[in-house]
Amino acid sequence: MIRRPILGALAALALFAWAPPAAAAEKLNVVTTTSLYADLVRQIAGDAVEVRYVAPPKFNIHYIQPKPSDVRNVRRADLFVQSGLDHEHWTDPLLQAAGRTELFRGSVRNADMSTGITLLEVPQGQVDRMEGDIHLFGNPHFYVGPQNVPAMTATLLGKLKELDPDNAAAYDTNAAAFLEKFTARLAEWKTSAEKTAGKEIVSYHKDIAYLADFLGVKAEQFVEPKPGIPPTPKHVGFLAGYMKERGIRLIVTPTYYPRRTAEEVAGRAGGRVAIVCQNAGEVPGTEDVFGFFDHNVKAISEGVA
Amino acid sequence: MRSLVPYVFLLLFVGPTVCAEARAAEPVSLEAQVRELTRAVQDLRLTVENQQREIALLKGQTPPPFRTPAAPAAGPAAARGRWNPDIGVVADTLVTADTPKADTEGADRLSVREVEVIFGSNVDPYSRLDATFAFSDFEEASLDEAYLTHFALPWEVTGRVGRFRPRVGKVLQTHRDALDTVDMPLAVQRYFGSEGYARSGADLTRALDLPFDSAHEVTLGVLEGGNEEGGTLFGDRRRPTFYARSKNYWDLGEVTGLELGASFLSGSRDADVSREVGVFAADLSLFHDFEPPRRLKLQAEAFHVNRRESLTMLADAVTGVVTAQDLDGTLWGAYGLADLRFHVNWAAGLRLDRVEPIDAFGNPDPADTGYTGYLTFYQSEFARWRLQFSHLDLAAGENDDRVFVQGTFSIGEHKHKLQ
Numbered sequence: 001m002i003r004r005p006i007l008g009a010l011a012a013l014a015l016f017a018w019a020p021p022a023a024a025a026e027k028l029n030v031v032t033t034t035s036l037y038a039d040l041v042r043q044i045a046g047d048a049v050e051v052r053y054v055a056p057p058k059f060n061i062h063y064i065q066p067k068p069s070d071v072r073n074v075r076r077a078d079l080f081v082q083s084g085l086d087h088e089h090w091t092d093p094l095l096q097a098a099g100r101t102e103l104f105r106g107s108v109r110n111a112d113m114s115t116g117i118t119l120l121e122v123p124q125g126q127v128d129r130m131e132g133d134i135h136l137f138g139n140p141h142f143y144v145g146p147q148n149v150p151a152m153t154a155t156l157l158g159k160l161k162e163l164d165p166d167n168a169a170a171y172d173t174n175a176a177a178f179l180e181k182f183t184a185r186l187a188e189w190k191t192s193a194e195k196t197a198g199k200e201i202v203s204y205h206k207d208i209a210y211l212a213d214f215l216g217v218k219a220e221q222f223v224e225p226k227p228g229i230p231p232t233p234k235h236v237g238f239l240a241g242y243m244k245e246r247g248i249r250l251i252v253t254p255t256y257y258p259r260r261t262a263e264e265v266a267g268r269a270g271g272r273v274a275i276v277c278q279n280a281g282e283v284p285g286t287e288d289v290f291g292f293f294d295h296n297v298k299a300i301s302e303g304v305a
Numbered sequence: 306m307r308s309l310v311p312y313v314f315l316l317l318f319v320g321p322t323v324c325a326e327a328r329a330a331e332p333v334s335l336e337a338q339v340r341e342l343t344r345a346v347q348d349l350r351l352t353v354e355n356q357q358r359e360i361a362l363l364k365g366q367t368p369p370p371f372r373t374p375a376a377p378a379a380g381p382a383a384a385r386g387r388w389n390p391d392i393g394v395v396a397d398t399l400v401t402a403d404t405p406k407a408d409t410e411g412a413d414r415l416s417v418r419e420v421e422v423i424f425g426s427n428v429d430p431y432s433r434l435d436a437t438f439a440f441s442d443f444e445e446a447s448l449d450e451a452y453l454t455h456f457a458l459p460w461e462v463t464g465r466v467g468r469f470r471p472r473v474g475k476v477l478q479t480h481r482d483a484l485d486t487v488d489m490p491l492a493v494q495r496y497f498g499s500e501g502y503a504r505s506g507a508d509l510t511r512a513l514d515l516p517f518d519s520a521h522e523v524t525l526g527v528l529e530g531g532n533e534e535g536g537t538l539f540g541d542r543r544r545p546t547f548y549a550r551s552k553n554y555w556d557l558g559e560v561t562g563l564e565l566g567a568s569f570l571s572g573s574r575d576a577d578v579s580r581e582v583g584v585f586a587a588d589l590s591l592f593h594d595f596e597p598p599r600r601l602k603l604q605a606e607a608f609h610v611n612r613r614e615s616l617t618m619l620a621d622a623v624t625g626v627v628t629a630q631d632l633d634g635t636l637w638g639a640y641g642l643a644d645l646r647f648h649v650n651w652a653a654g655l656r657l658d659r660v661e662p663i664d665a666f667g668n669p670d671p672a673d674t675g676y677t678g679y680l681t682f683y684q685s686e687f688a689r690w691r692l693q694f695s696h697l698d699l700a701a702g703e704n705d706d707r708v709f710v711q712g713t714f715s716i717g718e719h720k721h722k723l724q
Contacts, residue, residue, distance in 0.1 A: 068554035
């Protein structure tokens, strides 16, 4: 009687072995967590790679629920690019579902974009959820600061050359050209930042620390009373008073936070709300790295002018 | 359990080292060197910045802002303290008010229905261990899950061995604290148990690379027999239950997806070795993300039970007379759920249930039916409150109205597995 299940199990194992393997890829398959990293990969690798990203640009990176198609894409990937730290909580379950250990954190086919970044707001002492959804290693929104692009480029370049040595020279050339162009733009953005230096703005979430650092603006108050905690009427009242008292005229937010609360605060304080993107393609014109930083720098420098 | 041994051995320990050796040859040393160099450069930069700050102070100038050191995101420093596994605690508290006065699980009282303590960590470069212990204020402490996941099996197969929730349908894979409703759908409660279905066993999962823009996955497994508390589907633990599942997913757009699954379980009701219980399960899930976390989910599952059991003692529903009868026949149960997370803090939903209980063979109106409505308030990412009303029409002829208030809170590190 037991013979039938054994035969069944053997037949099933044969099915596992028989299932056709994925066709050999001509190009390097890269999956990134965000659209911004995907564009950085394109800047360095051009047409030599196929790039996909998991998080749709208009979505808050904290709340992404990877789909089975994302699992499939990651399983087929030669390189997985993520922010690292404790930013994208969903990446570990995604990588485990894909089941390829060489894509896991710290492994050879995983690019940790926080490598080489000087992190801001690193918690000191005991860390507690009383402070909201804080991050253990520091503020993880480093990719919003243009000053961090060279380090991120270096991380990607290293990984691409390591995994695809045949195209290493092309990657070097592309990366050098990209960085030359980016450095020129960086200088322009820095110049435009001279007008904004020392000004104070309010942000919806604690996600513009690196951009504020680059522009020399202060962003010390937030529409969220604590990271990840929705605003209360009391906090809205406090914030409107704070802005009025200090003559702060700008609240910045990505597209995915409720605009109404930010506008209510800005309205009561005589200010206005501007979109500062967290993802490439979040608003039209921000599809590539240059457009992304152009938009964000302009949103703040014009907003506080 | 003895009959499980050859399958477990066959499924998990044939040839994993083949892949392991191939992966060991990856160029990890270069990456380690780069990390070391990066760290060294960062340290030097910090030293220079701190010196500049001190010079500025000595000159009576305003010092440049102090920069905090880089986080140990990678490299040797990141290893500090990482021998400890990730530890999470999920508390599920419940206030229940219901019609029957029987002192059943958590009825008419405030209870800590379950506190789950969850441990998880990589064991080595090829495998991971996850364990969940459950405590309750009205039940014995129990081992909910404890299983090893092996990622480096041949043919890109992922294997699990231990006690786990099989990859059958949708809610059977879900812990109660992660459900959209307070309780499991009626069909799951009646057939598998009120807490779902976790058994000891082993399974293998492999993605199928088909030439379509879709995602497909096949799972095969073998589990110990029996059910969870309250379940009636299978019998003796000694007789294994075999299962298979096919999961199929299609993107209907960037933010819309459709999943169709089919599962089959084959097991035994009693001590003989014949496989007289067969369950075919089908599941359908459709989701649409408006703007996370705002999301609409429509989910339905159906379980079709086929039993060939002879001479079982059954009580007549009307007269109460007990007679021996054959139980050849079929039963089915299903539910449909609509869940709408319409605000970052709020979600609401509705579930419809219908199930023919195992002990309802021969009854003229053999189905339990019910409807459930709920409203969920997400206090934060880690705390949630839910108000639920359920109405049940039972095959035994009674009705039951229940009101639940549930609070679910989590601390520590806890990441739900992707289904």
